[in-house]
Amino acid sequence: MSVFNSRSLIARSGSLWAFLTSLGLLSLSAQEIPFSEEPENFISERRLNFWKLQSANRALEIGLYDLAYALAEEIIEDPATLTENQIGDLRLVAIDSLLALENVDEAEQLIAESEGFVDSNRLILRRLMVAFARDEVSTAASLLATLNVDSLSPGDDAWHWLIKGWLDFQNRDDLESEAAFARAVEIASELDPGLQAHFSYLIFRFKLETQVPDSPSSIEELRRLSFQNQGTEIGYRYSQLLALMLSEQDLRAEAISLVAAELETLPAEFIELRDEFLLLQMLLSSVDLPEGRQAALELAVRGQQIGLARFGLQYVVYNCLERSDDKQLYLDEVLNLIVLSTQPHPLRDEALYYRAVSKFLNRDYRGAEADAELLENTYHVSTYRKGVLAIRASSAWQQARFRTAARHLSQLRSEHADSSDSNDLTVLIADSLFRAGRQAGSSDDYLLAATEYKTALDEVENAREMDDILFQLVLSYLNYGDIAKAQAAIENPDYLARSRSPMIWRAEWMLLKEMRKTGARGEAYERVYDMLNASETSEVLDADLKLRFLWLATKLSLESGQPDEAETWVNRLNAYISGLDPDDLDQELIDKVKASALLTLADSFFGIGEEQEALTVLEALRRDYDGEKHEPALFSYILEARYLSAKNRIVEAQQLLGNLADNYPQSRLAPIALYEAALNAEKRGQEANIEQANQLLERIATNHPGSEMVYYARLKQADLLRKRNEFGAAQQIYSLLENEYSDREDYFLAQISMADTLRAKAGDDPSKYDLAISRLERLMDLPDVHPDLRTEAGCKLGLVWRDRNDLKNAKEAFWTLQDLFISEENRIRFLTGKGRYWLSKAFFGLAEIYQEERDLDKAVELYETIIMKRLPGTEIARSRVDRILKPSVN
Numbered sequence: 001m002s003v004f005n006s007r008s009l010i011a012r013s014g015s016l017w018a019f020l021t022s023l024g025l026l027s028l029s030a031q032e033i034p035f036s037e038e039p040e041n042f043i044s045e046r047r048l049n050f051w052k053l054q055s056a057n058r059a060l061e062i063g064l065y066d067l068a069y070a071l072a073e074e075i076i077e078d079p080a081t082l083t084e085n086q087i088g089d090l091r092l093v094a095i096d097s098l099l100a101l102e103n104v105d106e107a108e109q110l111i112a113e114s115e116g117f118v119d120s121n122r123l124i125l126r127r128l129m130v131a132f133a134r135d136e137v138s139t140a141a142s143l144l145a146t147l148n149v150d151s152l153s154p155g156d157d158a159w160h161w162l163i164k165g166w167l168d169f170q171n172r173d174d175l176e177s178e179a180a181f182a183r184a185v186e187i188a189s190e191l192d193p194g195l196q197a198h199f200s201y202l203i204f205r206f207k208l209e210t211q212v213p214d215s216p217s218s219i220e221e222l223r224r225l226s227f228q229n230q231g232t233e234i235g236y237r238y239s240q241l242l243a244l245m246l247s248e249q250d251l252r253a254e255a256i257s258l259v260a261a262e263l264e265t266l267p268a269e270f271i272e273l274r275d276e277f278l279l280l281q282m283l284l285s286s287v288d289l290p291e292g293r294q295a296a297l298e299l300a301v302r303g304q305q306i307g308l309a310r311f312g313l314q315y316v317v318y319n320c321l322e323r324s325d326d327k328q329l330y331l332d333e334v335l336n337l338i339v340l341s342t343q344p345h346p347l348r349d350e351a352l353y354y355r356a357v358s359k360f361l362n363r364d365y366r367g368a369e370a371d372a373e374l375l376e377n378t379y380h381v382s383t384y385r386k387g388v389l390a391i392r393a394s395s396a397w398q399q400a401r402f403r404t405a406a407r408h409l410s411q412l413r414s415e416h417a418d419s420s421d422s423n424d425l426t427v428l429i430a431d432s433l434f435r436a437g438r439q440a441g442s443s444d445d446y447l448l449a450a451t452e453y454k455t456a457l458d459e460v461e462n463a464r465e466m467d468d469i470l471f472q473l474v475l476s477y478l479n480y481g482d483i484a485k486a487q488a489a490i491e492n493p494d495y496l497a498r499s500r501s502p503m504i505w506r507a508e509w510m511l512l513k514e515m516r517k518t519g520a521r522g523e524a525y526e527r528v529y530d531m532l533n534a535s536e537t538s539e540v541l542d543a544d545l546k547l548r549f550l551w552l553a554t555k556l557s558l559e560s561g562q563p564d565e566a567e568t569w570v571n572r573l574n575a576y577i578s579g580l581d582p583d584d585l586d587q588e589l590i591d592k593v594k595a596s597a598l599l600t601l602a603d604s605f606f607g608i609g610e611e612q613e614a615l616t617v618l619e620a621l622r623r624d625y626d627g628e629k630h631e632p633a634l635f636s637y638i639l640e641a642r643y644l645s646a647k648n649r650i651v652e653a654q655q656l657l658g659n660l661a662d663n664y665p666q667s668r669l670a671p672i673a674l675y676e677a678a679l680n681a682e683k684r685g686q687e688a689n690i691e692q693a694n695q696l697l698e699r700i701a702t703n704h705p706g707s708e709m710v711y712y713a714r715l716k717q718a719d720l721l722r723k724r725n726e727f728g729a730a731q732q733i734y735s736l737l738e739n740e741y742s743d744r745e746d747y748f749l750a751q752i753s754m755a756d757t758l759r760a761k762a763g764d765d766p767s768k769y770d771l772a773i774s775r776l777e778r779l780m781d782l783p784d785v786h787p788d789l790r791t792e793a794g795c796k797l798g799l800v801w802r803d804r805n806d807l808k809n810a811k812e813a814f815w816t817l818q819d820l821f822i823s824e825e826n827r828i829r830f831l832t833g834k835g836r837y838w839l840s841k842a843f844f845g846l847a848e849i850y851q852e853e854r855d856l857d858k859a860v861e862l863y864e865t866i867i868m869k870r871l872p873g874t875e876i877a878r879s880r881v882d883r884i885l886k887p888s889v890n
Helices: 016-022 045-061 065-076 084-100 104-113 120-133 137-146 154-170 174-191 193-211 219-228 233-248 252-265 268-285 290-302 306-320 325-339 348-361 365-378 385-398 402-416 419-440 443-459 463-480 483-491 493-498 501-517 521-532 535-540 543-559 563-578 587-607 611-624 631-646 650-663 669-684 687-703 709-723 727-740 748-761 767-781 787-803 807-823 825-830 833-852 856-868 874-885
Strands: none
Touching: 084 104, 084 120, 104 120, 120 137, 120 154, 137 154, 154 174, 154 193, 174 193, 193 268, 193 306, 219 233, 233 252, 233 268, 252 268, 252 290, 268 290, 268 306, 290 306, 290 325, 306 325, 306 348, 325 348, 348 365, 348 385, 365 385, 385 402, 402 419, 402 443, 419 443, 419 463, 443 463, 463 483, 463 493, 463 501, 483 493, 483 501, 501 521, 501 543, 521 543, 543 563, 543 587, 563 587, 587 611, 587 631, 611 631, 631 650, 631 669, 650 669, 669 687, 669 709, 687 709, 709 727, 709 748, 727 748, 748 767, 748 787, 767 787, 787 807, 787 833, 807 825, 807 833, 825 833, 833 856, 833 874, 856 874
16 A cells, blocks of 8 residues: 555645535536626636546545546646736646555656755655655655755645655664654644554554564565464564565465454454554455455444554545445445444544535435534534535525525634635625526525625735626626716726736626616717727727727717617628637637628618618618528518508508418527517407417417417416406406416516406406416516516505405505515616616605595605606606695685
8 A cells, every 4th residue: 555545645724615615506507708698607618627626636635546646637728817826836736646546756756846846844754655655765754854844735735744754663762763753643633633543554554564563575574473483472473474474475365364364263352453453354355356445444433443443544535435336325224323323432433524525426415514513513623614615505505595605704714714715705605696686586685795805806916816706796796786886896996907808808707798778878978989999999809809899888878868879880790700810719709790781880870860871771681681590681671561561551561471481481580570579460450350369379389389489478368368357358368378478587477467467357356366366476476586576566466455345455466566676775676667667656646645635744754756867757746745734725
């Protein structure tokens, strides 16, 4: 057995982060910075190598040496994302892994290649370890003399004392060697019980040869001496040496039989030798043989020498964790015997820890948490408390309980993290809270995530890490709904000084997209306008990103109400593309951008009444870009149809939409065209037109069953039935949608339409009120319902109660919206025009009730809220306030 090969080769400081990585807490899907309609990425690709570094560290620590070396080698080939210190750490991981794998020559070569990358004193220690592995006493002594022991980390220092003890032992200086061995074990015990156990084994092996009066040189001589001294301590020592020599001479079966015979006949007075024979049998037989398994179990569960017993437990864990099913069952047996022992076992906390790790790796997350919690609550000073917090955090993460993960990580940071761990854990806490926010749609979680990201930014040094954390900070503020804080983060001079421009502009892109999404198109247009007209911006933007900003400026000019400027931006966009090096162009992207720009240009011409110019652009778009490859070419028919419909040229509009659906049935736009054709048919208003609309909607369900539009087509069919007062048939469709589309994010649209139907039927059947109320209450209470829909449900709930003359419940429903969107100031920011309409309607309804009750002060307060928040109906609210406050004329 190698002198280095143990579960913990070298105890390293700062292993919390790596531990979390090994448990899977950081095994997240990494994506490129998004430019699609998805508003965020979670963990940037740019942090991937940093995660791999931590994984390499942890793989080394838990004995997965092949994996540790592979990870280290992979990152060393592409080190650009790491700091110099991290590159040095990677080389040490690779060196230590090679030593543990007994590839001493390769380790020595890598040590030589690491000069200048790794602290020279740490490399001296590794050369010392190479000499130790080769039994080169004089070389080791020379290297030890040059080692600066005062600057060693605790893990390195433990190995320094062990090797010093070995050298003193070789020189027969028993007092010095005993002191050095004791110091090595003492340091190891403070760092890692696994390292302590390995040292105990090595010291036992060193001393074994000195516990006999001579050093026999042959197997035959050892056989003779063992036989002559049967039943005595010296005889058993000769048997131990004989077993080792037999094994080294490939006579393993004989060695196993010898040790088994000695164990069977060992007298009680030599009980202290039993653990040593069990250790030998375990190492000779391994857990692949019954003799080895039984010896390891006996040593770990019933061993009297704690150091050797711990080594036995570590050996079982290392050789059985994540191995075959029968080894997993054997590991479970050993751990359960210790954990469930009726007598207090000195290794119970350690066994609990490994049982938790084993359950975690086997995806029994609840079982892992239970063991981790038991250890944490029972052993307040255990070495493994740090690890169990990581297990609890990782288990929560794997179960998507991100707030719980953040709580455990916070405890880990406050109780156990050193300065190097602390900032890493802060980022993990922030990431957990970010995911919690994304999972629950909770703005509060995003705000907490932003607070943690902001804390991490104050400490981070690596430029790439700085970029990623800043990007996440901006996303957190945007998801919280605070565009001003996102903007302030992007413009923070300290962040700008420490970050790199490409990531700043990518964050800017996300900000502009969110401003566009939330309706702040005018501000977004001003921002992108100023940015693209600033010379310093043009110099730092890469071609791909500048192209996208020019495209966005084109879109925003139209959307912000300045369609007359779109043509200028389209010309500027085309001029920029013409000036690019053809070899640097992504032609697919260029075609996509140019086609989209033409569509926007046509839309802008329609917007300023230049119909002929718009049609000319649409003709060019359809001529130059194949509709099957370029969606803007197909969408041009929908755009033209919308313009014609707005001009009441409905027949022409329907003809365009019908042609699109007929000629391109495989396009995702085909069902959209059918849907808009149905809307046009409905607009004509005659019974025959309503029937035609229904048939077009049915075509969507029949010809495009996989389309997203099927849901909306069915909703519209039910709405048409309601228009014809066929509430029973409408209710059947809504019920079908509720049952078949319950996993959709907009599933609640069917529910609120069902509530409207039930309310309409309540005049004939008052029991329908209760069914409507239950749906509306549910929609208003669920946090994952879109704020617009929650507002509509709350307003309609108040109206239903008012229909029943229950003013108390009506006021409660209306007032709940006041609490949700006014008292909690930030939430009103999530409302679009539709949501603001329903909020205003609710406030008018509540104010009218207070007027009826003659509580005019509260009525005025509500009308003033409408005015202050600039909700729809501001002028009506203002006139009502004037009437209430105006002195009555006698």
